[in-house]
Amino acid sequence: MNVQLLNKKEAIFxxxxxxxxxxxxxxxxxxxxxxHANVATGTIxxxxxxKDELITELFAYCRVKTNEHIFNVEESLSYKEKFFYIWxxxxxxYLANKKIFWFIEQFYSSPYYELIQKTKDPSxxxxxxxxxxxxxxxxxxxxRNVSFPTLISxxxxxxxxxxxxxxxxxxxxQKQGRxxxxxxxxxxxxxx
Amino acid sequence: MNVQLLNKKEAIFxxxxxxxxxxxxxxxxxxxxxxHANVATGTIxxxxxxKDELITELFAYCRVKTNEHIFNVEESLSYKEKFFYIWxxxxxxYLANKKIFWFIEQFYSSPYYELIQKTKDPSxxxxxxxxxxxxxxxxxxxxRNVSFPTLISxxxxxxxxxxxxxxxxxxxxQKQGRxxxxxxxxxxxxxx
DNA sequence: TGCAACCGAATGAACGTTCAATTGCTAAAT
DNA sequence: ATTTAGCAATTGAACGTTCATTCGGTTGCA
Numbered sequence: 001m002n003v004q005l006l007n008k009k010e011a012i013f014x015x016x017x018x019x020x021x022x023x024x025x026x027x028x029x030x031x032x033x034x035x036h037a038n039v040a041t042g043t044i045x046x047x048x049x050x051k052d053e054l055i056t057e058l059f060a061y062c063r064v065k066t067n068e069h070i071f072n073v074e075e076s077l078s079y080k081e082k083f084f085y086i087w088x089x090x091x092x093x094y095l096a097n098k099k100i101f102w103f104i105e106q107f108y109s110s111p112y113y114e115l116i117q118k119t120k121d122p123s124x125x126x127x128x129x130x131x132x133x134x135x136x137x138x139x140x141x142x143x144r145n146v147s148f149p150t151l152i153s154x155x156x157x158x159x160x161x162x163x164x165x166x167x168x169x170x171x172x173x174q175k176q177g178r179x180x181x182x183x184x185x186x187x188x189x190x191x192x
Numbered sequence: 193m194n195v196q197l198l199n200k201k202e203a204i205f206x207x208x209x210x211x212x213x214x215x216x217x218x219x220x221x222x223x224x225x226x227x228h229a230n231v232a233t234g235t236i237x238x239x240x241x242x243k244d245e246l247i248t249e250l251f252a253y254c255r256v257k258t259n260e261h262i263f264n265v266e267e268s269l270s271y272k273e274k275f276f277y278i279w280x281x282x283x284x285x286y287l288a289n290k291k292i293f294w295f296i297e298q299f300y301s302s303p304y305y306e307l308i309q310k311t312k313d314p315s316x317x318x319x320x321x322x323x324x325x326x327x328x329x330x331x332x333x334x335x336r337n338v339s340f341p342t343l344i345s346x347x348x349x350x351x352x353x354x355x356x357x358x359x360x361x362x363x364x365x366q367k368q369g370r371x372x373x374x375x376x377x378x379x380x381x382x383x384x
Numbered sequence: 385t386g387c388a389a390c391c392g393a394a395t396g397a398a399c400g401t402t403c404a405a406t407t408g409c410t411a412a413a414t
Numbered sequence: 415a416t417t418t419a420g421c422a423a424t425t426g427a428a429c430g431t432t433c434a435t436t437c438g439g440t441t442g443c444a
Contacts, residue, residue, distance in 0.1 A: 008423090008424095021303070022303060023303060024217065024218075024302050024303045024304075025216065025217070025218050026216075026217050026218030026219075027218075027303070029398075029399055029400080030399075030400060030401080031398095031399075031400090034426095039424080039425090040424060040425040040426055041400090041401085041425085041426065041427095042401090042402080042403080042424070042425060042426065043423075043424055043425070045400095045401070045402080046422085046423065046424070050400080050401080051399095051400065051401090102301060105301035106298075106301045106302060108297075108301075108356075109294060109297035109298045109300075109301050110216050110298060111213070111214060111215060111216045111219075112216070117360065146369070146372045146376075147363075147368065147369045147372070148362075149354070149357040149362050149363045149369055150354075150369040150372050150373050150376075152353065152357065152362075153350050153353035153354045153357060153369075153373055154350055154353075154373065154376065154377075156353065157349040157350050157352065157353030157354075158345050158346055158349050158350070160349065160353075161344065161345035161346075161348065161349030161352075162341070162342075162345045162349075164300075165341040165344065165345060168309065170340075170341050170344075171339075171341045176339065177338070177339045177341055177342040177345075180338045180339070180342050181342050181345055181346065184338075184342075184346065184377075184380030184381065185346075185376075185380070187379070187380055188376030188377070188379055188380050189376065200389085200390095221432075221433055221434080222433075222434060222435080223392095223432095223433075223434090226392095231390075231391085232390060232391040232392055233391085233392065233393095233434090233435085234390070234391055234392065234435090234436080234437080235389075235390055235391070235392095237434095237435070237436080238388085238389065238390070242434080242435080243433095243434065243435090
C-alpha cells in the first residue's frame with residue numbers, strides 16, 4: 001500500500017471520527033463522511049466493504065494508536081514511576097484526543113464490540129501490554145496480588161471516568177484531582 | 193395518568209431497552225419497538241413526540257429507577273457500612289439489570305447526553321444524592337477532603353468498570369475481585 | 385356525546401450500497 | 415524514449431430499501 005492510499009484511508013478515518021463524535025453512529029451517513037473527507041462515496045467502498053467494517057477498523061486503528069502512545073515509556077524508570085507515567089500519559093492522550101476517547105467509549109458500549117470480541121484476540125490491539133505490565137509488578141512483589149480485572153477496573157476505570165468528568169465540565173481544577181486519583185490507586189494496590 | 197397508561201408506556205420503555213441493547217440506537221426501528229411492545233407504531237407517538245424524546249425519557253426513567261434502588265439504605269448503618277452497602281447495591285443492580293446498565297452507558301457516551309445535559313439539572317435524575325452522601329462523609333471527617341469528581345471517578349468508575357469486566361466475561365471469580373475493589377477505594381479515601 | 389387511547393397503512397425522505405464510466409499510474413513491449 | 419496494455423483508484427448518479435413520522439379512522443371509557 002503506497003502513501004497516497006494511507007492518506008485517503010486516514011482521511012476517511014479522521015472524518016468518520018469527527019462526524020460520529022458529533023452525530024453518533026446513526027446520524028452519520030456515508031455520504032457525509034465522503035464529502036467531509038473530500039472523496040466520493042464510492043471511494044469509501046474501495047477501502048471498506050461496508051459501514052460496519054469501516055467502524056470496526058476505525059476502532060482497531062484508535063486502539064492501536066492509543067496503546068502505541070501510552071506504552072512509549074523510558075525503560076530506565078522504576079516500576080512506581082512507570083505506574084504513574086503510563087496512567088498520566090493515558091489521561092493526557094485522551095484529553096488531547098477527545099474524539100478518539102469518545103469513539104472508543106461509544107464503540108465499547110455498543111453492540112459492535114460484542115461482534116468483534118469473538119473474532120479478534122487482545123494482542124490485535126496491543127491490549128495485552130497492560131496485562132503484562134501488571135503481571136510484571138505482581139511477580140516482582142511490588143503490586144498486591146489482586147486479580148487482573150480488579151487492577152484494570154481501578155487503573156483504566158479511574159482514568160476514563162476522570163476524562164469524562166473533565167469533558168463534561170464537572171472538573172475545574174483537574175490537576176489536584178488527577179494527582180489524588182492515581183495516588184489513591186497506587187496506595188491501594190502497592191504492596192505495603 | 194392512570195394505570196393502563198403507565199403499563200403501555202413502561203411496555204414501550206422495556207421493549208426499547210431490550211432492542212437497543214441488541215441492536216443499538218441505529219438498528220432499532222420504531223416499528224420493531226412497537227411490535228415488541230404489542231402496540232401500534234402510532235401509539236408510541238401518542239406518548240412520545242419523537243424517537244429522540246423516547247430515548248431521552250428512557251434515560252431519565254433508567255436513572256431514576258437506579259438511584260431509587262441504590263439509595264434505599266438503612267439509616268442506622270454506620271457511614272463505612274453505607275459506603276460499602278451502596279456500592280454493592282449499585283453493582284448488584286447493574287448486574288441484575290444489564291439492559292439498564294448498558295443503555296445508560298451507551299447513552300452517556302453518545303451525543304444524546306450532551307443535548308440533555310444543558311436542559312436538565314442533576315436533581316432531575318436524583319444524581320445529587322451521591323454528592324450529598326460524599327459531602328456528609330467529608331463534613332464528618334470520615335472521608336478525606338478530595339474533590340467530588342475524584343470520589344465519583346473512583347466509586348462509580350470502579351463499579352461500572354467491574355460490571356463491564358463481568359459482562360465481557362473477563363471476570364470469573366468476581367466475588368473476591370469485588371471485595372478487593374471497594375476495600376481499596378475505601379482505604380484510599382478514608383481519613384487515616 | 386365527547387375525548388383520549390389506539391390502530392396500521394401510507395408517505396416521503398434518507399440512507400447504504402452498487403456500478404458503469406473515467407482517470408492515473410506502472411511497467412512491459414517496441 | 416515512446417507507446418501501450420492493464421489494473422488500481424476514483425467518481426457520483428442511480429437504485430432499492432428502510433425507516434421515522436403522519437393521519438384518517440376506530441374503539442372504549444366517562
